[in-house]
Structures are given as structure tokens and as C-alpha cells.
Amino acid sequence: MCRHxxxxxxxxxxxxxxxEGANSLERQSWAPTMMxxxxxxxxxxxxxxxxxxxxxxxxxxxGSEADAPLLYRRTGPIWNDHGFAEMSTVxxxxxxxAAVRSAxxxxxxxxxxxxxxxxxxxxxxxxxxxxxxxxxxTRLIETLPTAALATSGATDSALLxxxxxxxxxxxxxxxxxxxxxxxxxxxxxxxxLNLLLTDGSTVVASTWTHSLFVQSAPGRLMVSSEPLDTxxxxxxxxxxxxxxxxxxxxxxxxxxxxxxxxxx
Ligand code: GLN
Numbered sequence: 001m002c003r004h005x006x007x008x009x010x011x012x013x014x015x016x017x018x019x020e021g022a023n024s025l026e027r028q029s030w031a032p033t034m035m036x037x038x039x040x041x042x043x044x045x046x047x048x049x050x051x052x053x054x055x056x057x058x059x060x061x062x063g064s065e066a067d068a069p070l071l072y073r074r075t076g077p078i079w080n081d082h083g084f085a086e087m088s089t090v091x092x093x094x095x096x097x098a099a100v101r102s103a104x105x106x107x108x109x110x111x112x113x114x115x116x117x118x119x120x121x122x123x124x125x126x127x128x129x130x131x132x133x134x135x136x137x138t139r140l141i142e143t144l145p146t147a148a149l150a151t152s153g154a155t156d157s158a159l160l161x162x163x164x165x166x167x168x169x170x171x172x173x174x175x176x177x178x179x180x181x182x183x184x185x186x187x188x189x190x191x192x193l194n195l196l197l198t199d200g201s202t203v204v205a206s207t208w209t210h211s212l213f214v215q216s217a218p219g220r221l222m223v224s225s226e227p228l229d230t231x232x233x234x235x236x237x238x239x240x241x242x243x244x245x246x247x248x249x250x251x252x253x254x255x256x257x258x259x260x261x262x263x264x
Pocket of ligand 1: 002003101102103104105107113126127128129130155156157
């Protein structure tokens, strides 16, 4: 399954977020350690969405709210994009969401299928799958406004994003929208639903079968499928949880009820 991360904190470079650390996201694309039988490598594309900031501007308190996020997505393995590796050293941000992809069997390899998905200020990623998609998702699809369907791409993740986007557009609080989406999609047996959503000031994440870790320091938050380094301070988010976090606060609550699961 894919690996993803979200960062809120002092200005840093995309390179620091994606390439640094003994178990960086880039390394997780070819040597992930916690795939839980959901694939072996993450080579079917990658993406990063970020709120731009000058790298030397270390004002964590200001946030990144002024600008909409920028997006960079490619269909190949991240290690093969040498231009991105160079460019990322000079791109600054205080808030970003990045992912490396292992396409679920039967899903297209395309830029549109790579997370993050973007809508206004929102960036979204899904680590997991809906078994039997699209037929198994009929009930989810039926609840969607037609306009959301028209813009949804041809993957299970894009469908989940269309559902969530419709709820966010309707003004639902992001945390309850993510929680409700997990509840609805988990009705499909065997669903894996690690969702990750940010608007640059809040991160909302769910765990539903896949791993997720959090590391925090005053004014700084990192949420990641796997610890990015061997340093202390990574806390595993329990399965079936909803994480809602800002730069300074983390709230983790169980997602209830827990519908029946497929086997790992
Ligand atoms: N099912 C999604 C896709 O095909 C996500 C895959 C994953 O988490 N590996 O893109």
C-alpha cells in the first residue's frame, strides 16, 4: 500500500521532508517496512502538495494560510526523478502532504491517480483500498452529488475523495467528515482506510488497518505511515483511530463502531 506523510511546522525544504532520514519517504518507496501484506514497493508514482514559504522564514506561528497549495505529481518511482530531488532542496514550506504510490491491482497508473488530491485549500491522500471496487462501492456512489461523480477519477481513492470533498463543500467539519467516510466505506468488507487530509493548519487522519505514526515538538507536527528516522519521539496511532492535530495539539480518538474487518 502507499505510504504518506503530512507536516505542519517551521519553514523547511521539501527535500528535508521527503528525502532526509534513515527511513525517509523516498526510501519507503523501495524499502518500506510496514506494508502489512498490502504490496511490496511503492513505485507507481508519487506526489507532494505544499503551502509555499521561503525556506529561511522560520515563523511557525504565521502558518501558511495565505496561499493555496501547489501540487507536483508523477507516475514513476520517486527515486527516478532527479530533477525533483534537486528542485526540492530550494522549495520551502510550513505545511505539506506527500505520498508514494503502490497502485492497487486494476487501478490506472496516471498522475490523476496519485495522491495528494487537491481541492481549494485541501490536500488528501488514501493509503488502502476498497476491495471489489467499483461494484462494491455502489452504496457510496449513490450518496454522491452528480457533480462530484463527474470530477472523480478512476480509482477507489478518487471516489473516497469525491465523497469527502462533497462533505467539505457542504460545510461539514473535516474531522466528522473523515470519521463518517471511514464509517461508510468500512461497510465494504476488507476495506483499508488510512486517510490523510490537511488544509495547511489542521491535519485529520484515520487508521483503518494500516500503520501510522506521529512525532511532535512545540510548533511542529509530523504524521507518517512509518517513522522517518530512528530518532525517539514517534508514537504509533492505534488502529481504528481518528487523529486531529495542529502544530501544537494532537487529539486521537477511537472510531466507533468498528465494522467487521477483512483479514490482513
Ligand atoms: N487504492 C489506491 C490506489 O490504487 C491506494 C493504494 C495504496 O494505498 N497502495 O491508488
